[in-house]
Amino acid sequence: MSISDLNTVTDDPFAGKVYDVCICGAGPAGITLARKLSKQFDVCLLEAGGMEFSRESQNFYKGSNTGESYFLLDHCRMRHFGGSSAVWGGACRLLDAVDFAKKPYVQYSGWPIGKQDLDPYVAEASEILDTDLKAQTIRYPIQPVNGWPPAVPGMEETEFHLSRSEPYGIPTHFGHKYADEVKQNERIDCFINAAVVDVMLDDALRNVTAFEVSNFLKNRYRVNGRYFVIAAGGIENPRILLNANKQKPAGVGNDQDLVGRFFADHPHQYLGEFILQDETEAVAQKDPAFNQNVGYAFAGRYLTPTREGMLQKQELTYSLGLNPPSSKLVNQNDTDFKSKIRSIVCTTDTLRSAAEWLKGGTVSCVQWTDGYLALQAEQEPNPESRITLTEAQDDFGMPRLNLHWQFTQLDKQTIKNSAFGAAKAFAETNSGRVRLQKWLLEEDMHVPGYGEGTASIIAGPHHMCTTRMSDDPKEGVVDKNLKVYGTDNLYMGGSSVFATGGFSNPTFTIVQLSLRLAEHLDDVMTSSSVA
Numbered sequence: 001m002s003i004s005d006l007n008t009v010t011d012d013p014f015a016g017k018v019y020d021v022c023i024c025g026a027g028p029a030g031i032t033l034a035r036k037l038s039k040q041f042d043v044c045l046l047e048a049g050g051m052e053f054s055r056e057s058q059n060f061y062k063g064s065n066t067g068e069s070y071f072l073l074d075h076c077r078m079r080h081f082g083g084s085s086a087v088w089g090g091a092c093r094l095l096d097a098v099d100f101a102k103k104p105y106v107q108y109s110g111w112p113i114g115k116q117d118l119d120p121y122v123a124e125a126s127e128i129l130d131t132d133l134k135a136q137t138i139r140y141p142i143q144p145v146n147g148w149p150p151a152v153p154g155m156e157e158t159e160f161h162l163s164r165s166e167p168y169g170i171p172t173h174f175g176h177k178y179a180d181e182v183k184q185n186e187r188i189d190c191f192i193n194a195a196v197v198d199v200m201l202d203d204a205l206r207n208v209t210a211f212e213v214s215n216f217l218k219n220r221y222r223v224n225g226r227y228f229v230i231a232a233g234g235i236e237n238p239r240i241l242l243n244a245n246k247q248k249p250a251g252v253g254n255d256q257d258l259v260g261r262f263f264a265d266h267p268h269q270y271l272g273e274f275i276l277q278d279e280t281e282a283v284a285q286k287d288p289a290f291n292q293n294v295g296y297a298f299a300g301r302y303l304t305p306t307r308e309g310m311l312q313k314q315e316l317t318y319s320l321g322l323n324p325p326s327s328k329l330v331n332q333n334d335t336d337f338k339s340k341i342r343s344i345v346c347t348t349d350t351l352r353s354a355a356e357w358l359k360g361g362t363v364s365c366v367q368w369t370d371g372y373l374a375l376q377a378e379q380e381p382n383p384e385s386r387i388t389l390t391e392a393q394d395d396f397g398m399p400r401l402n403l404h405w406q407f408t409q410l411d412k413q414t415i416k417n418s419a420f421g422a423a424k425a426f427a428e429t430n431s432g433r434v435r436l437q438k439w440l441l442e443e444d445m446h447v448p449g450y451g452e453g454t455a456s457i458i459a460g461p462h463h464m465c466t467t468r469m470s471d472d473p474k475e476g477v478v479d480k481n482l483k484v485y486g487t488d489n490l491y492m493g494g495s496s497v498f499a500t501g502g503f504s505n506p507t508f509t510i511v512q513l514s515l516r517l518a519e520h521l522d523d524v525m526t527s528s529s530v531a
Contacts, residue, residue, distance in 0.1 A: 003081070003183050005050070006194040006215040013191070014223050019044040020525060022211050022225035024196040024240065025232035027083020028507055029493035029514045031174045031182070032128060033229060036518035038187040041525060044223055045188055046213055048195035048232070049080035051175065056216065060195070060394050061235075067385065067404035069449020069458065076461040077233050081192055082175020084233070090163040090171030091298065091505040092129055094122065094137040098307045098317070099378075099502035105314045106410070108262070108381035111499040112471040112480035121515040128511055130165045130172045142303065147280040147431030148287065149301045149322055152421055154309025158302050158319065160505070196230070197396050199244035199252050199490070208252075208490045214396050226528075227521060231493030231514070234263075234463025238387050238496065239401050241467065241477075241484075253467070253484040258477050260387035262468050263405060264379040264501045265459035267447065271419040271440065273369035274322075276432035281370055290324050290371070299324055300374075303422075304503070316414040318377035319503045320422055325371055373434065375418055378503050380408045387466055412445050462506050467496040481520045482513070493517060 004013060020041035023030045025048075034045045049057035061074035078084045095115060102110030119135045126133045138159045142151045149157070165172040182190050191213070197220070198212035210222040230237055238260035242251040253259055276284055284290050292299055300323035310317055379385075385406035389399040423434035439448055450458050470476025473485040482497050484490040493514055495506040 003051070003179065003190040003192060006191045006213065006219075006221075007217060009215075012221055013189075014044075014221050017044075017189075017224065019189070019223070019225040021227045021229065021521065022046065022223050023493075024048075024211060024228075024230045025083065025236075025493070026081050026175075026190065026192075027231065027233065027494070028085050028174050029231035029510050030229070031082070031178050032511050032514040033231065033493060033518050033521075034182065034188050034190075035178065035185075036515060037521060038185050040522065041187065043188045044225065045182065045190040046194045046196060046211065046223065047081050047190065047192045048236075049078075050192050051081045051179070053078060053080055053086070057193075060396070062394070063235075063401040063403060064390060064392070065403045065405070067406055068447070069452065070403060070405050071450060071459070071461055073235065073401075073403060076463070077235065080175065081179065081190075082173055085172060085174040085507070088163075088171055088507060089505075090131075092126075092131045092133055092161045092163055092508040093159070093504035094118075094133060094135075095502045095504050095509055096137050096139075096307075096317070098310070099500065099504075103311070106316070106380055106500075108383075108475060109500055112469055112476075118509065118512040118516065121512040124515055125508055125511040128172075129163045129508060131161045131163045131508070133161050133508065139304070139306075144429065144431070146283045147277060147429050148283040149303070150422075150425045150429045150431040152303055152320075152425040154306055154313065155303045155320070155421070156306050158304045160298055160302065160319075162298075163507075195396065196232070196240055197243070197398055198246065199228070199230075199240065201247050201252070201487075205247060206486065206488050208487060216395075218396065227489045227491070227525065229491045229493050229517070229521075233494055234466050234496040235387060235401065235403070237492055237494060238466040239389070239398075242387075242389050242401075243398050252490070253477050253486055255486050256474055258383070258468075258475070260401075260466050261383040261385075262381050262465040263385045263387055263403065263463070264381065264465045264498075265405065266462050266501060266503060266505075267375065267377045267379065267407075267411065267415065268457045268459055269375045269377075269415060269447065270437065271320075271373040271375055271415075272423070272434050272436040273325075273372045274426055274432050274434045276370045277430060280431045284370065290322070300371075313417060315417050316378040316380060316410060317503050318375055318414060318418050320418050321374040321376070323372050323374050325369060369435075370432065373419065373422055375415060376503050377411070377414055377418070378501050380410045381465065381468070381500055382406055382408050407447055412447060415447065416440055416445060460505070462495060462501070464495040464498040464501045464506060467492045468499050469497045470499060482517050491517060491521070 022044045057079045063073040097115040100111040100114045122135045163171040194213045200210045208228045244252040300321045303320045392400045467477040
């Protein structure tokens with residue numbers, strides 16, 4: 001009944017104890033699991049970082065990148081109690097039924113479970129995340145008024161809801177919301193600064209017997225248990241499995257060389273700006289969803305392909321945001337020198353093209369237009385987009401990792417289709433005109449990376465699919481109940497188990513999956529106790 005700092009212990013706090021469940025990671029997945037399972041079982045919750053951010057802890061996330069331009073890996077996730085819920089934007093949306101289905105033109109698509117398997121957990125996940133989602137994903141036909149929003153063939157509207165915890169109205173921070181509850185829970189022993197550095201197996205190499213953990217003083221301890229869950233994030237989950245290679249040289253759960261493969265994110269791209277006809281602009285100016293944060297969604301109107309439209313075009317799913325220029329949301333200082341120069345450049349297309357030629361890149365004019373197009377897209381499952389270990393080591397002597405993020409041709413074609421489809425609809429409905437980013441016009445399109453052109457946010461960062469679920473161990477690392485193939489008592493939590501990513505932000509689905517896993521483990525442990 002405590003949250004203990006492993007850096008300050010004098011004796012072995014795990015000596016003589018065998019927990020019912022040992023959970024690695026105290027983020028949304030791990031804390032949700034611990035809270036649910038502790039109603040009947042003794043739980044050990046292990047967090048690699050402290051109670052708050054520290055550079056010393058964050059340093060363990062450092063790695064290299066040989067793929068598409070990406071964020072620095074130690075800037076992507078937070079390594080402390082509460083995890084990345086400390087910094088997330090709060091967007092909540094259910095995955096659609098079609099996201100779970102097999103697409104005939106997408107190899108490796110399809111989950112071994114369906115939306116109906118997660119729907120029973122919507123209400124509880126909504127309470128946990130302080131949002132108001134219902135079991136039915138909201139989609140509705142586009143209903144233009146004087147061309148706003150423009151009717152794009154094969155598209156419909158959708159919404160993102162927001163997590164808002166009181167009293168501050170900010171997205172739910174699991175560390176702040178649940179720390180006191182964890183401290184007071186008699187069936188949870190939580191340890192911070194307790195990094196899992198090895199997964200120990202029995203002689204048959206199927207049963208996990210213990211997690212080996214280390215504090216920052218490099219003192220190591222064994223945490224013994226009956227069942228084990230790794231819920232440390234989409235990058236650290238595969239890293240822990242790959243580094244557990246003393247007994248299995250390829251790593252635990254990696255008999256098929258799939259751990260770390262299929263890395264996916266949600267590409268975020270600024271596609272271009274639009275101007276509206278006078279009648280259309282008058283409607284948009286009065287549209288509260290377009291001009292302010294209305295509580296259930298971010299400012300903007302969000303379009304997504306219908307199931308029929310997506311299958312007909314043989315593309316991936318995505319959300320296309322029709323967003324207001326930042327000047328409508330934030331008071332901008334237009335009198336500084338750079339703003340004056342930009343306003344002059346943006347007055348005509350000729351001046352802007354000349355400026356782009358001199359710059360060798362794109363010039364953004366969004367503040368001087370009526371809005372812009374922003375994309376959040378799905379990625380095709382790709383085994384060559386992956387995480388591997390390197391020769392570099394962290395302070396625990398564990399190999400750091402390398403990310404090799406890749407785009408497939410289908411990824412690129414989906415991005416291009418979304419942009420051109422919207423631009424065509426603006427023109428054909430006489431709603432306005434779209435100026436697309438120049439990179440979209442390239443035949444062999446290069447998707448801008450971090451800092452290229454107007455790209456500052458290139459992805460979620462939502463790390464998914466690196467220990468993906470599948471009914472076939474030749475295509476996934478965990479089964480439909482999130483148990484690691486080749487083991488009897490090791491499970492994975494978090495977005496690393498996603499089979500595909502859809503376009504919805506992952507946190508809500510992570511909590512749903514955690515609640516489902518807790519229910520499964522409850523059944524398994526209760527049955528084994530009775531037997």
